Amino acid sequence: MNGAVNPSRQYALVPFVLGRAGLLLFLVVDTAVIAGHGPGPMAALGVAYSLQTLFMMVALTLLQGGLVLASAAVGAGDPAGLRRASRTTLALGFGLGIVLLLLAGVAEPLFRLTGQSPDAAAAGAAVFAAYGWGMPGLTLFLAIAYLHEARGQVWPPVIVLYAGILANAALSPLALAQGSGFGPGPAITTVAVSSGLRWAMMLVLLALLARTMAAERRVPIREDAGAGGGAGTGGPRALLRLALPLALLQGIETLGFSGMVVLAARLGPEAAAAHHVSTQTLQIAYMAAIGIAARTAVRVAQAAGAGRPGEAGRHALAGARASLALTLPLAALLLAFPGTLAGLVLDDPQARALAVVTLRVTALIIVFDALMAIGLGALRGLKDVWLPVGVHLLAFGCVGLPLAAALGLGTGLGVAGISCGILLAVVLATAGAFARLRWLTRGR
Secondary structure (H helix, E strand, O other): OOOOOOOOOOOOHHHHHHHHHHHHHHHHHHHHHOOOOOHHHHHHHHHHHHHHHHHHHHHHHHHHHHHHHHHHHHHHOOHHHHHHHHHHHHHHHHHHHHHHHHHHOOHHHHHHHOOOOHHHHHHHHHHHHHHHOOHHHHHHHHHHHHHHHHOOOOHHHHHHHHHHHHHHHHHHHHHHHOOOOOOOOHHHHHHHHHHHHHHHHHHHHHHHHHHHHHHHOOOOOOOOOOOOOOOOOOOHHHHHHHHHHHHHHHHHHHHHHHHHHHHHHHOOHHHHHHHHHHHHHHHHHHHHHHHHHHHHHHHHHHHHHOOOHHHHHHHHHHHHHHHHHHHHHHHHHHHHOHHHHHHHHOOOHHHHHHHHHHHHHHHHHHHHHHHHHHHHHHHHHOOOOHHHHHHHHHHHHHHHHHHHHHHHHHOOOOHHHHHHHHHHHHHHHHHHHHHHHHHHHOOO
16 A cells, blocks of 8 residues: 555456445444344434434535545646645545534434424434544544545455444444443444444544555656646645535435425325335445445546546446446346335335335336436546536426425325336436536547
């Protein structure tokens, strides 16, 4: 890991996918550890989990600006720009973590706004407070991981993350067995252990990055600076110009999917349960897709930084092909065996029957949702971030959500109609992203 960064290095797809899936797996371990401690801790963890997942997705999205700037500096052969991008990304990671830590202090009223009972909101807030103090460690870990990926060092973040997952699986049960004083309940104890491990993982990865940056001061990134030299300026203003629209885009998408959840809840508990199974299936596939999207953003940003937009377009198409290779087999399985998956997680016959229908629609959503992630990742690599915000607002706010309400509540389609609204929104957003990509890279 010492020495120059070579932008021509092959960026293997597997570590990008494993890294994003591992972030979700880290949370799954918390759930598995307390599964045998009764419904109370599980319910409290479930309430806290919803906000933790949202915060993690916001951090992943905002910090991608640093990934783009650092990758562009590598492509342009700009060591000074790379150092500026690294410092700015680390500062954003720390600042974002502090903001999320402060927001953890007002989690209880946020949970009440979502319709949780006072007792459930209080229990969820107590668990989320334990998540909160680990937020700066998590956001800094994500920032540092992005900076490693921009340099082509794609395996160190994965190795450190999965070591943390194994440590969480070993230490959390031990803390519970010994009656650790982290908190009054098993969920708080488990989450406190995982929060501490986030800080430990961050420090290990930071030490590796510091070693790399020290070597970069002695060795240039490359001798033949690209035609796009200077593209990776990497300062705070450049990062904020990327981060603000990324935050808006993520907010529009999150509100759109949250609105679908509210609509499903109005149809009754069976419909809400079926919709939850479908969205969880979609989320798992999406975490793998954003790994491909991150790799695509790195390669596109490096090509753009080197002044080769035509090559950037080819990297975007390669990302789309990798996405289809991942999602088409999964979609085929969901279309063929929706009842099997529904039966694994749902006991109620009516909920299972509804889930069979929604999972079939979800099979199509998975394919286009992953393609959407690739298209948006490529546009971020080109630093084209404002038009996708408008497309997302149109797709989710003006078309998808109203159509889901009309089909789900105003016809006999029910929760399947809501899924159709999601499908149309994702298809429109995907078409918009790739149309913009074609325009930006045409004839080059």
